[in-house]
Amino acid sequence: MKHVLSVLVENQAGVLNKITGLFARRAFNIESLAVGVTDDESISRITMIVDGGNSAVDQVEKQLNKLVCVIKVREIKEENVVGKELIIIKLNASSKTRGEIKDLCDIMNAKIEDISSTTVTVELADTPARVELFQNMLRPYSILEVARTGLIAVQKGSSFMG
Amino acid sequence: MITGAEAMRRCLEAEGVTTIFGYPGAAIHHFYEELSNVDTIKHILVRQEQNAGHMASGYSRTTGKVGVCLVTSGPGASNLFTAIATAYMDSIPMVAITGQVNSNLLGRDVFQEIDTTGAVAPFIKHSYLIKDANDIPRIFKEAFYIAQSGRPGPVLIDVPVDIQKHMLNFTYPETVNLRGYKPTTEGNAKQIKKVAETISDAERPLLCLGGGVFSADARDLAIRLSEEAGVPVVTTMMGVGALPSAHPMNLGMIGSFGHITANKALNETDLIVIIGARVGDRAFTSSWNVAKKAKTIHIDIDPAEIGKNVSTTIPLVGDIKLVLAKLLEEKPKADCKPWLEILCSAALTEKSKIASARQNTIGPKRLMRELGLQIQEDAIVVADVGQNQIWAARYLNIQNGRFLTTGGLGTMGYSLPAAIGAKIANPDRQTLVICGDGSFQMMFNELSTMAENCLDLKIILVNNHTLGMVCELQRIECYKNFCVTLPANPDFQILASAFGVKSRCIIADEDMAGAIDEMLKHKGPFLLECIVSPDEGTKTMDEVI
Numbered sequence A: 001m002k003h004v005l006s007v008l009v010e011n012q013a014g015v016l017n018k019i020t021g022l023f024a025r026r027a028f029n030i031e032s033l034a035v036g037v038t039d040d041e042s043i044s045r046i047t048m049i050v051d052g053g054n055s056a057v058d059q060v061e062k063q064l065n066k067l068v069c070v071i072k073v074r075e076i077k078e079e080n081v082v083g084k085e086l087i088i089i090k091l092n093a094s095s096k097t098r099g100e101i102k103d104l105c106d107i108m109n110a111k112i113e114d115i116s117s118t119t120v121t122v123e124l125a126d127t128p129a130r131v132e133l134f135q136n137m138l139r140p141y142s143i144l145e146v147a148r149t150g151l152i153a154v155q156k157g158s159s160f161m162g
Numbered sequence B: 001m002i003t004g005a006e007a008m009r010r011c012l013e014a015e016g017v018t019t020i021f022g023y024p025g026a027a028i029h030h031f032y033e034e035l036s037n038v039d040t041i042k043h044i045l046v047r048q049e050q051n052a053g054h055m056a057s058g059y060s061r062t063t064g065k066v067g068v069c070l071v072t073s074g075p076g077a078s079n080l081f082t083a084i085a086t087a088y089m090d091s092i093p094m095v096a097i098t099g100q101v102n103s104n105l106l107g108r109d110v111f112q113e114i115d116t117t118g119a120v121a122p123f124i125k126h127s128y129l130i131k132d133a134n135d136i137p138r139i140f141k142e143a144f145y146i147a148q149s150g151r152p153g154p155v156l157i158d159v160p161v162d163i164q165k166h167m168l169n170f171t172y173p174e175t176v177n178l179r180g181y182k183p184t185t186e187g188n189a190k191q192i193k194k195v196a197e198t199i200s201d202a203e204r205p206l207l208c209l210g211g212g213v214f215s216a217d218a219r220d221l222a223i224r225l226s227e228e229a230g231v232p233v234v235t236t237m238m239g240v241g242a243l244p245s246a247h248p249m250n251l252g253m254i255g256s257f258g259h260i261t262a263n264k265a266l267n268e269t270d271l272i273v274i275i276g277a278r279v280g281d282r283a284f285t286s287s288w289n290v291a292k293k294a295k296t297i298h299i300d301i302d303p304a305e306i307g308k309n310v311s312t313t314i315p316l317v318g319d320i321k322l323v324l325a326k327l328l329e330e331k332p333k334a335d336c337k338p339w340l341e342i343l344c345s346a347a348l349t350e351k352s353k354i355a356s357a358r359q360n361t362i363g364p365k366r367l368m369r370e371l372g373l374q375i376q377e378d379a380i381v382v383a384d385v386g387q388n389q390i391w392a393a394r395y396l397n398i399q400n401g402r403f404l405t406t407g408g409l410g411t412m413g414y415s416l417p418a419a420i421g422a423k424i425a426n427p428d429r430q431t432l433v434i435c436g437d438g439s440f441q442m443m444f445n446e447l448s449t450m451a452e453n454c455l456d457l458k459i460i461l462v463n464n465h466t467l468g469m470v471c472e473l474q475r476i477e478c479y480k481n482f483c484v485t486l487p488a489n490p491d492f493q494i495l496a497s498a499f500g501v502k503s504r505c506i507i508a509d510e511d512m513a514g515a516i517d518e519m520l521k522h523k524g525p526f527l528l529e530c531i532v533s534p535d536e537g538t539k540t541m542d543e544v545i
């Protein structure tokens, strides 16, 4: 089971180290992790996808809460996620295949960001599932490079963490 | 404006610190110079940094105050790590101050630089690397607060040597403001009611007390709960002494090395109330966990311990002292007479069994029993690790004193330094060390610290010429007897006298009581070496009459 956790942490040196160290030594599985500063510069938000059963995720939350640098932890249930992941893919493209790639981009609402005589670079910001689909669809065109941010998310509706 | 070093000293004074345990070096020497100017803080010079941490632990556990230790960077800090990990596993409040290389040189692998805060992260409650002298007051205030609040534990402050000389305006903050750290202390009132009802409804209830009962200073309340609710008690090793050993409700210690009656109760109970214990695998074995049908109430200050190793029917997060006081107001009363009677009488029988005497060696179980009979009511007994520890935990009677040992990490070499820390804090309390010949040789350098500070410790050296516990393990597994014998032990009598310590060696059962009496009456430190057969075991009950 995948769980989305949103974690507010002190924006200080060494904090990420403490969090990833905790995951490593307690054998928790992180699928993705994205960090960025919030509107309050002293606080960063980490969005992570954790793989595990309910009790494992309960432990993850409790252990995170024990870290003094962690201010708040909240699980965002799948149906409440407002979230996106960004993917950038550079792939081989000749004059023959460029049209097909452009078609795929149009269907998926992706953008062509850069082009050269032998390559195109495309980007898409969408749910992890659609990002996955997009990447799969492009695979036949020989992908040269992929960069993904991991999911960033907040909760739907009026409730907020702060 | 004052220097960083002076600020550090003033912080310690503001926290009421009067004793620190340490070892100097270049990266901390400005602060040592500062300490030399004052007589408000007594510095105890140890002989190896690990022992500074263990002394701080013994000091803390017998005062309820935060123990403080002080070392230099690099090897000084890394020598301390074992003690920090030990304190972490046993939830002992401690502040460790480490010197660090010049802040401009951090990260360049200069002489005696290690990433101290990085290295301790997995086994410390929190740590700080000070990069600006102006942060000293806030960081010290936070460190002491974090160490002793919530689930207690060690906190480290790493202070680069140049920061100790930087100037700052000093005011010590009155409060801390940590938005990421707000431990829950009050138990949820509804849950407390539910706990009381569940205890009253149980047919075969059982309380299990752990080290948290001592951390929360809740011993009296735990005893009252057992007596007023009429529920028998078992303890973990960290909980030994939470009830006097001879208390009729005390069934003894659970676990793979525990008492028979206590384990029987644990297997047969229909409601286990775990109080301040983290359900470690030595106490609650995995086979017990799998077979468990009992309802489980778990009361702990640390929410992460609840449900971590055992599924819980009623979780209750809070400070044990506050929770038990509220729980007693609900007047839980179990109606479990048959259960209680069977267990209490079984425990009484088990406690009154006396192991038979040995020929030409000292029987370790008889030794512990005799010690228990002769020590003072409030004595502090510090047991090391190994067979000696198990024998002490099982057969030595604790009345209203303390039984200290390292339950979580099982660190050999803990007992003598921890006892030194305890004795410094409690000069008037009888303090004993129980150790093996293996562990003694990990720590006897501290006899020098003991002598220097004229500390009256009684050391019972259980000399079986082996690393007994490992030897026993090899025996059980039918393995070869490999790397466990200590044929070239020094002459411990001569060794004791080298440190100016009076000593005696006994090998005959009939000398035991007299020798213990002589040791306890002697004014000043005493080493009592007891020759024990390497074939003695902790698990076998064959010699019990």
Ligand SMILES: Cc1ncc(C[n+]2csc(CCOP(=O)(O)OP(=O)(O)O)c2C)c(N)n1
Pocket (backbone or CB within 6 Å): B384, B385, B386, B387, B388, B389, B410, B411, B412, B413, B435, B436, B437, B438, B439, B440, B462, B464, B466, B467, B468, B469, B470
């Ligand atoms: C620092 C450390 N190293 C190794 C061990 C593993 N160990 C546990 S008990 C033991 C033997 C202890 O021997 P001794 O101190 O003579 O005590 P005895 O068991 O004979 O009473 C060993 C090596 C440990 N617990 N701690």
